[in-house]
Amino acid sequence: MQPEQTQSNWQIAALTWFETHKVHVAYAGAAALAVWFAAFTYKHVRAGKEAGANAALAALHKPADRDGKQAPPTAGEYLKVAEQHAGTPAANRALLFAADRLFSEGKPADAKAQFEKYLAANAASPTAAIALMGVAACQEAAGEADKAAASYQQLLAQHGGSPEAHPARLALALLHEQKRQPDQALRLYDEVSRAKPVTVWRMEAEMRRDLLLRQHPQLAGTFTSAASASSVVAPAATNAPAKK
Numbered sequence: 001m002q003p004e005q006t007q008s009n010w011q012i013a014a015l016t017w018f019e020t021h022k023v024h025v026a027y028a029g030a031a032a033l034a035v036w037f038a039a040f041t042y043k044h045v046r047a048g049k050e051a052g053a054n055a056a057l058a059a060l061h062k063p064a065d066r067d068g069k070q071a072p073p074t075a076g077e078y079l080k081v082a083e084q085h086a087g088t089p090a091a092n093r094a095l096l097f098a099a100d101r102l103f104s105e106g107k108p109a110d111a112k113a114q115f116e117k118y119l120a121a122n123a124a125s126p127t128a129a130i131a132l133m134g135v136a137a138c139q140e141a142a143g144e145a146d147k148a149a150a151s152y153q154q155l156l157a158q159h160g161g162s163p164e165a166h167p168a169r170l171a172l173a174l175l176h177e178q179k180r181q182p183d184q185a186l187r188l189y190d191e192v193s194r195a196k197p198v199t200v201w202r203m204e205a206e207m208r209r210d211l212l213l214r215q216h217p218q219l220a221g222t223f224t225s226a227a228s229a230s231s232v233v234a235p236a237a238t239n240a241p242a243k244k
Contacts, residue, residue, distance in 0.1 A: 053090030056081045075101035079114075092122060099134055103141070112138035129159035133168060140171070149175050166192050166201035173208065182216045 060073035060081065078098035085091040099114035115134035122128055136151035152172040156165055173188035189212065192205035213220050 050088050050090060053081065053085035053088040053094075056085060057090045057094055073097070073101070075099075075105060075107075075110075092118065092127075096127065096130065096134075099131070103134065103138060108138040108141040112142075126159070126162065129155055129162040129164040132159070133164045136168070136171065140175070145175055145178065166195060166199070166205075170201060170205060170208070173205075177212070182212055182219060186212055186216075186219050 060077050062071065075098045078094045078101060082091045082094040082098060085094070095114060095118050099111045099118060102108075102111035102114060112135055115131045115138065119128055119131045119135070122131070132151055132155040136148045136155065139145075139148035139151060149172060152168045152175070155162075155168045156172075159165060169188045169192050173185040176182070176185035176188070186209065189205045189209035192201055193209060195202050
C-alpha cells in the first residue's frame with residue numbers, strides 16, 4: 001500500500017468517526033466550555049464580593065473630626081457587614097471585630113456569643129486563638145473563673161505557638177493566684193520568662209514572678225527562670241509616683 005493511500009484512508013476513517021460522533025463531540029466541547037465559564041464566573045464573582053466586603057468594612061472607619069477625635073465603629077455596624085457579606089474573609093473579620101466591640105461596650109455575654117459563632121466557622125484557622133482568648137475573657141468578666149481557665153488551657157493546647165499564647169498564660173497564672181495556687185502560677189510565669197526574644201509579655205511575667213516570690217518565698221528555686229539568670233532585673237509593678 002502506498003503512503004499516499006495510507007494517509008487518505010486515515011483521513012477518511014477520521015472523517016467517518018467524526019461524522020458518526022459529531023453530536024458527542026459537540027456535547028463534550030459544550031460541557032468543557034460550560035465548566036470553564038462557570039469557573040471563570042465564580043472566580044470573578046467571588047473577587048467582586050470580596051472587594052465589596054472589604055470596601056464596606058473600610059467604610060466603617062470614618063475620618064477624625066476637627067478635634068482629632070475618631071469614633072470607632074459600633075458592634076452593630078460590624079455585624080451588619082458580617083451579615084450582608086457572609087462567606088467572605090472580610091465578613092469573618094467583621095464578626096471578630098463585632099465581638100471585640102461588644103466586649104468593650106460592656107456586653108460580655110453578647111461578645112461571647114459572637115466569639116463562639118466565629119469559632120464554629122473558623123475552628124481550624126490560626127485566628128481561632130483570638131476568638132478563644134475572647135471567649136475566656138468574657139467568661140472571666142462574667143465571674144466564671146473555672147470556665148475561663150478551661151478556655152485558656154484549650155488555647156494553649158491547640159495554639160501554643162500563637163501570639164495569643166503568652167497573654168493566655170499570664171491570664172491563667174493570675175487565675176491560679178486568685179485560687180491560691182501560687183506554684184502553678186509560678187510555673188506559667190517561668191514559661192513566659194524563658195521566651196525569646198524579650199517582649200512585653202516576658203517583661204510582665206518577670207515582674208509578676210518577682211512579686212509572687214516576695215509573697216511566697218518558699219517557692220524560690222522551685223523552677224528555673226531565664227529572668228533569674230538575667231543581669232537586668234525588672235522592677236516590680238507599682239502605682240507609686242516616680243521619685244524626683
